[in-house]
Amino acid sequence: MSQDLYETLGVPRDADADAIKKAYRRLARQLHPDVNPDPETQEKFKEVSHAYEVLSDPEKRRMYDLGGDPFGGGAGAGGFGQGAGFSFTDIMDAFFGGQGGGAAGGGRGPRPRVRRGQDALIRLEVDLAEAAFGTTRELKVDTAVLCTVCHGDGAAPGSTPVTCETCGGRGEVHQVQRSFLGEIRTLRPCAACRGYGSIIPEPCRECSGDGRVRSRRSLTVKIPAGVDTGTRVQLSEQGEVGPGGGPAGDLYVEIHVAEHQMFTRHGNDLVCSVTVPMTAAALGTSIDLPTLEADLVEHGAETDVETTVELDIRAGTQSGTEVVLNGRGVPRLRGAGRGDLVVRIVVETPTRLDERQEELLRELAALRDEESPDGHVQAAHKSVFGRLRDAFNPR
Structure with missing residues (x-):
């Protein structure tokens, strides 16, 4: 392939990595076989992919600029041979606008241990007069509350979470599969830390590392005048405490009005x-x-x-x-x-x-x-x- 790789991508020789990536995405959207299946366009797509494979890799680009063979005689000009190293993620990024690219593409990162709790719903029966003129009730609710031993972090007193050695704290691991397109690299949640990026070596015995425990507590709910069957009264942040001691969800009290003897x-x-x-x-x-x-x-x-x-x-x-x-x-x-x-x-x-x-x-x-x-x-x-x-x- 005698054509200059910079000309193939339409970038100057001093273009940085972001400019090369943007140029490749723009051309891939136009030339991908799924969009233009004619043979000439497919051949052009192979040339663009080959150019991006070389110029997106700093070491291969340096070898190309010095006049050497960036593949060391391994891969063919098509760029889809066994030695092809560009990621399938690059093609997907070209169509869906992803921020990652190649082996160095960024993932979503570790998922947080601290999350908002779920909303809770309880049903309360009131008399017709209570529904009409309003009332105040004391409720007993059974929900998840903050663990008082570890205060929500899930670790036993005196210990702290440690970075996962398997994923290095990223919460994700790369999996590489070979296909006719080359190497397909995907991100999977780390099985060792379950995607958190850290491991609790000594979980709290009270909450088993969840940062919350179930407990029965009393609440006062004010029923406004004029409610009817099906009306829900919202109590903000009185629902389930979230994992890791996260903020509590809301508690909804659904009203059911009992039948009246006269009205x-x-x-x-x-x-x-x-x-x-x-x-x-x-x-x-x-x-x-x-x-x-x-x-x-x-x-x-x-x-x-x-x-x-x-x-x-x-x-x-x-x-x-x-x-x-x-x-x-x-x-x-x-x-x-x-x-x-x-x-x-x-x-x-x-x-x-x-x-x-x-x-x-x-x-x-x-x-x-x-x-x-x-x-x-x-x-x-x-x-x-x-x-x-x-x-x-x-x-």
């Missing part, structure tokens, strides 16, 4: 049913309805809000009628105000009557001409013409 929650609204006698529905009445605040008083809490509200049932109220009490629902979690309390009226029909009661009801039925009522069925859906007919012919 059902729909968003921020509360729904309940009130059963009234037939006579009360017909004549009208008012009742004192307990509110959700009554549960707080029952559990010993103090509140300035009324625990009952007067519910006005108008005369002639039908079963299924809903009465809305504004602002008596659940406080909004991230906002002002409260939802509503929706009361559904259920009219109770008596099933057992004595003679006098039955006599009075029959007398009432006669006065209202309801002794033999003609029941009628109302269609669920009317046609457009039917609705127009009813509008112009009211009953």
Whole structure:
């Protein structure tokens, strides 16, 4: 191969190693057989690879500049012979922009022993009133905490970690395999130190070198007003302590709201049913309805809000009628105000009557001409013409 190697890469003779590497990457991206499979381009790629193989090695470059044979007669001009020493990493770097190159290419380095701990999740059941108005709970959690003997470094008292002799503290070792492309050099985590770059000769007996132990501890969690089932309360840095005494993760408390005997929650609204006698529905009445605040008083809490509200049932109220009490629902979690309390009226029909009661009801039925009522069925859906007919012919 008579062409000047510097001209092949398109660099001056005084180019430094970085300029030679950049030139090779640029040409390799253009000429690689996977990009341009024609024979002429493949031959040009071999020339570029051969030039880079020589000029990237200081000793071979010095021999070439002095006019000698940089391979000592070993490798062919193609640069892919058995004597080829450029790394497959160089080709990968040309396409993926890696920072390493050749045998001297840098790796990722040792992985740290100190890492952030994992987040933890616990579930907490609360009453509806506690979810609505907020509460404070004491929790017992079982998580990883900092080892008090070694204070997180994992070594027994009086000892320290030592540099791994296998990898020299790099945490990685080179593996070389031969292929049709030459020598493929890869980096693998060091098996001796498991990629840490150091070895603990005397691990702490309390934590076995992990820097943390499991322990049960107490936490106070404040449940904000307005939470619902599925809401998660985050406690920063109260989760698992990381390996090597690393910073703790977060603890999440997931809320589950227990069912209430009287109220059902729909968003921020509360729904309940009130059963009234037939006579009360017909004549009208008012009742004192307990509110959700009554549960707080029952559990010993103090509140300035009324625990009952007067519910006005108008005369002639039908079963299924809903009465809305504004602002008596659940406080909004991230906002002002409260939802509503929706009361559904259920009219109770008596099933057992004595003679006098039955006599009075029959007398009432006669006065209202309801002794033999003609029941009628109302269609669920009317046609457009039917609705127009009813509008112009009211009953």
